[in-house]
Amino acid sequence: MPNIILFDDPALRTQLLPLTYTRPVALIRCGIHTIAEKWEGYLQTSVSFLTEDYLSEKFPVRHTSGNLYINGALCPDQDLVKSIQELAPDTKLVNASGETLAVRAEKWHPGADALSESVRYNQPCTLIRQVWDIFLQNGNQIRADFERITKNRKSAALTDPFTHCYHPGQIFIEEGAVIKAAILNAENGPVYIGRNAVVQEGSMIQGPFSLGEYSILAQGAKIRPNTTVGPHCKVGGEVSNCVISGNSNKGHDGYLGNAVLGEWCNLGANTNNSNLKNDHTVVKLYSYASGSFSETGLIFCGLIMGDYSKAGISTMFNTGTVVGVGVNVFGAGFQAKHVPSFTWGGKAEGYEEYRLEKALGVARDTVERKQVAFTASDENIMRYIFENTKEQRKA
Template identity: 35%
Template sequence: MADAFYLFEDEGWKRLLPLTHLRPASELRCGCFTLRERIERALGIGHLKILARAYLAPVTDLAHAKNLVEGNIYLNARLLAFSRDELLNLGKGEMLLAEDEVAAFRPASPSEIRIPFTAAFLRTQKASYKTKESTAKLVRHPWDLIAESPALLAHDFSLLRPQVLGFIDPAVKVYGDKRALFVGQNSRIEAFSILHLEGPVYIGENVRVGGFSTIAGPCYIGDGTVVDGGKLSESSFGPQCRLGGEIECSIFQGYSNKRHEGFLGHSVIGEWVNLGAGTTNSDLKNNYSEIKVQLGRNTISSGMLKLGCFMGDHTKTGIGTLINTGSYFGVFCNVLGGKLSPKYIPSFSWDTGEVLAEYEVSKAVETARVVMARRGVDVTPELERLFREVFVRTKGERVP
């Protein structure tokens, strides 16, 4: 048995942008949990520390190389699925691979660890370790979260105890096996809502599902979220979201709003995002062909027939915004409504309708301060420094 487990973040976080600008890969949500939470549950351990980018210290519990000891096992922060036995039986000087990427390893000595975990460092490690291909899965692109989430929602629910602790109005219609339903304390499902339990539905604590809402499982709704007459299916919502309209097979990290009419499908939304009334995305091309995604200056084939958009934290859309298939909006973007938006909008950009202008970081921070205060969250000096750091690091994205 290992003395301790640590997560490490390799350069794969760059392929998960814009979702990883303001968090390590381990904090991405898929199914009922974040990647880190799922690992902690599977191993039966407490909060895992991570070896990651130093500038993320305000938002995560970083480990430091000087505190590492012999016998630790290091797990890739992008680890989505794995065999517990494979990890626990990992010997010193052994490494598990997932399609030739490093999924986990156990060094012979803590002096072998070098932060950050660059591609060059991991290549050197692979050459000196006894390696074996494993059953593990790593998240390689944002759309992997969408592809894997429905199955993980069902799997994760099997780890939880189905029960109803909140209030369900007698006029709520439930189709399916009620053993596939969890309703947390102080939550309310109001009259004339419909629950389809072909897949499990998990509703956290202090959630309000307003009348005439429809929720089709598998679906996870995090604590403090409000559903206002929405139609939700095969989706995962973190805490404190405000939801309405139609949302299908999507993931919200948390603290984001899509309260009004409009469709969102096969998309991943960061935190503190606000989608204006009528915002709608396409997730299927008219010719049913594979969807391509622009990531920076590169275009990548997703292998997906259905794929919507990826939005970084603190991005806002105006009323009537139309979003194309495979769109990428960075962090702190303002997107003009009433037209088809560009497929690629770099971080800290303001879509004027004609050109993309740089969003002044001081104004972005002040808006974040107002928005976050509405949910009782402060922009600390450390968090502001992180915002400003990411502004500088994404400068190259905005250069024409």
């Protein structure tokens, strides 16, 4: 097996901000697993990341002989894996648009492509190009991950007599999970309950749905299709077509729809987002690539929130809102549709720069409360983002 390196395509990485401020592209979660975990599952080997310099201390690249570079925004499937594995040395695999999907070479990096040989991949494939692709592709990726993860395995038994299942053959429960007095409906897509996860009384789930290990669905949670809750989260209220990456909380009532939350986020009680404009026109979303608002082509699009950001109780987010990294937002009325990284305040009260040391202290406390170390690498990443988003906060 060649050495697998998942690389950040520079254009796609920018389009996937603010989520990629704090992680390589391949660590985006879409479906049950992150893209990196999908490749590790298909190839049965570990991977490393070719990413931005400021991220490389935490996510180092590992070069050996016989390297195979794979686009970190690319979700694997059986045909794609076969084509990549068959690549000859010093050859790249490209799609019909000419985008690089994979490269087999001793040493290569995006933007310095001197390879003369290329192979065209003409089959459809899933490439996460925009932040909204994460929730648009989530249902299909849950289905694909579910099939791979559960193949030739037997679900743990459901022992609670007050839980009702529809289409139980598409429900898989990992060992240690606890489910009480819930409704699990897998008629339109699979339901996956991770190891040691908890589904509390009165929760209603429609698949496709994935609940990560050690995560909790609060009492009376209403989960609509195409939703992923990553590991170590607590989620309540109504959630529809969302990806909550991991280690984030939406523990109370309130609506979240067509949205993506990064890690270490918290939405206060009764936080809501709009995902549909009153006039049903196409939603515009802030683009880090253009520095302005761009049409998504979507009628339904809610909240995109970067890591370490928090919203106070009863916060309202308008249709197509982007919140950066390390934000503390609160107050009356709808918030601005782009809240830059390291911003403190609300639209009614006014926004100001979130003092870096205060933001770092809150981030450190948030992480360590879950018995996870907030490392020097994590702090350095936060400091870099703070310095490199100053112009956004001045706009």
